[in-house]
Amino acid sequence: MKAARAGNALLKAFAVIVVLHFLMALGVLAANPPDAKAPAILLIQNATILTVSHGTIEHGSILIRDGKIAEVGQSIAKPQGAEVIDANGQFVMPGIIDCHSHIAVDGSVNEGSVSVSSMVNIADVLNPDDIDIYRDLAGGVTVANVLHGSANSIGGQTVVIKLRWGAPASRLPFEGALPGIKFALGENPKRSNFSIRGQEKRYPATRMGVEETIRAAFTEARDYKSKWDDYNKRTSAGEKNLIPPRRDLRLDPLVEVLEGKRYVHAHCYREDEILMLLRVAKEFGFKVRTFQHVLEGYKVADEIAAAGAGASTFSDWWAYKVEAYDAIPYNAAIMTRRGVLVSINSDDAEEATHLNQEAAKSIRYGGLSREEALKMITINPAMQLGIDKRVGSIDVGKDADLVIYNHDPLSAYAVVQKTLIDGRVYFDRTRDIAERADREKEKKALTEKEKKSAEKKSEEKKPEEKRQNEKKPDDKPKPPQSGRGSTADESDGVGSAADSDRGAL
């Protein structure tokens, strides 16, 4: 009897949690909903401004009009009607740009069933209610390159977003940013770490096969393109009644790559596979925009620089798999010294919340300057994503995407106070803290209400229904990372792991 009662109580508790999650998904309990709109004129005063493009301004001001930076300087007179943020003793820097993210994605990021999944697009599955958007904002991130996973040699299409928390999915994409496509080399696309006993291996299973998969896809894409080129040429020459080539959704994005209209972001680790992709790219006449992770990039930095490719890497991850065993925290520094455009990325919602600290590690490991470290999370990723005219530094005319810290951001002691996108405050620490009590109260009230209604329902139920109810599936969602490995939400191996990388493997 006692056990049954306890079971019932747990069931109720579970029901409450389900409802709470549902309400949160609706935004009822959403953390810190942003201001209705940005002030037309905003003045940030008395700040140490890390412009990234033209040094540091002590006790400086930034004037923002209609979401754009209108003036930056030592002293700016307050225009009439301007709202003021007094940042006395605080540091302002450009919003952090995370060149490798998987936040705001609904469900799995891997269409891992095929070796070439260029037909799928992350932009189609953006989830604006993902709490990680807000958490990353609270870590100073304003722009994220949201990538498909690394299960395939050629993966899905990718999208650059602004972290406009509270806006619908349609307003997340960075206006005008070129789309990308994820490639992946090495252990992940060859599924080294995902074999399921008894299940046939998917091609490719070697680095040789990865190269051939990419070459085969681009051979097809090139033929497909020439058919279209031929068709277009003849049509524009006035030929009538031609049958157009059959449209291929898998090859269309690859044609865009060949035409330079879509960026290639290639997940990789080992030096040999980096050179492999550069050779294949040369053969087909496309560019690799960024090598992602690129943990052995330091071994072939000259080649990467010569090809004009960027490199987006981790600060200090290593040894989680064989191809990460030669990873060194000096990677970013060596590549920078050899002329590669380098950014530090997160590949992880939590890691993204302290990219400022991760960038600072290259000062210790490899001796980069403060300016170089800052660039790796601002203007460098902006250049890699082709959005540097809009974001990445504090300059007149650029979007007012800014982070305000209470302390030097290249330090473990800095805490984000405010994050602005397009001149609007999307995260405000003071406000977040002030609203916690209310949110807690709201949650309690909802819990109580739900408990009562659950009790009422269970009283109304017939005995056999009750028994059925007891057998219903139920559990709270497991904590996302108790770090004990036993709570993974996707353990089916193929096609489920997020990106490769650490943990995801």
Add this chain to the structure above:
Amino acid sequence: MNCLRATTIFRNSLILATAFLFPALLAAQQPTPKADAPKAYALVHAKIFTLAGAPIENGTLIIRDGKIAAVGGQVEVPQDAQVINAEGLQIYPGMFDPVTQMGLREIGAVSSTVDSTETGNYNPDVVALTAVSPSSEHIPVTRVAGITEVLAVPASGGMDSFGPNGVIGGQASAIYLAGWTVDDMQLKRSVAMVVNWPEIQTKTFDFATFQRKEKPYMEAKQEYDKQVTELTDWIERARHYAQAMGHAGPADYERDLKLEALVPVVRGQLPLLIFADRSREIRNAIEFCDKQNLKMILAGGSEAYKLKDLLRSRSIPVVLRPMLTSPLYEDDPYDRLLSQPAELSAAGVKFAFGSFDNSFARRLGQNAANAVAYGLPYDEALKAVTLYPAQIFGLSDQVGTLESGKIANVIVTNGDPLEITSDVRYLFIRGQVTSLDNRQKRLFEKYSARPKP
């Protein structure tokens, strides 16, 4: 890391990969001490943070025969000491990471390099030290971050570790991060018995699709109850065994190595290091230890703040999981884990920071500094990576502060050792200057010198 996936399957597929690994493992680190090392060192003109009193300006630290011989502002430099001028530098006790799998796991994805978790649910008789590889490349990499001693903790997971950990995981060992052999590295062979407190696990409930993937709750609850009953049974049997040992000669009872390993636990000589994160599990673990009269140290403790008064009143110390992880729940405040140390400290709960990992062990200081950023007093943060872990595991008579008679595990830095950009200039383990070289530095130097193609 939100991409953790529980797959034991992939381990099977990676035997081939070890072919790459062996040369790497064979390239030995520079072990210490050297045969011709000096007997004594004098570190002079440094600012010394003993953590046993106020910092000493322009201080001197004398190291002799592996121990701290003297420390202070007016200390005479012995004739035979090698003098190191540490002007402009700062001296601290080496940092102590109380939860790692150091030496037990080299590459997470390669099962043949992993010895961190034994199979089966109840392994009280396995001891971490047995499997610690003194040649692990993680050891010199971790040293560079100013860490001089760690606990190697079996069945403690890790960022790149997968699969279940069992309930009684084995005995944690305290090791120095230097030594020619495991014997050299031994600080204390057995410091705690690892218990992974069972969780009610239905595996997954996918809120995106509202589909259940695994077993129903009642089944999971039954399994939980079964495991707790089994654990209770193990402890009670160990108590009977201890009684038998006390009253009979060795010939009068059948030896059982597993029960024998639990005897120090039931006698109160060996604490349980219980891994639990959610308040429900933490509370159940505390009740269990109360009832069984066992000494408990909590590890993980993501929701320890919910039970801070209970933890304080029972004097249960906590080894906190890295705050460089996301909060447990979607509706937790974004800084829930970051602000917890300040909250626990204010409530009088004793805690240490742990990396719970190998390759991330070097983030220990960063972790402590982050807690300061969110309200923890700086001195407490420093102690939570030095003195407090030593106290929690009963080793503070040997390490954790700079006091005469203690083992000379010492770091000399160019700044705040918790800050990301600070550098360790000298590192002493058991009184010997210990190499700050490692595989990563060597690769850095090698490829920095690569000629232009």
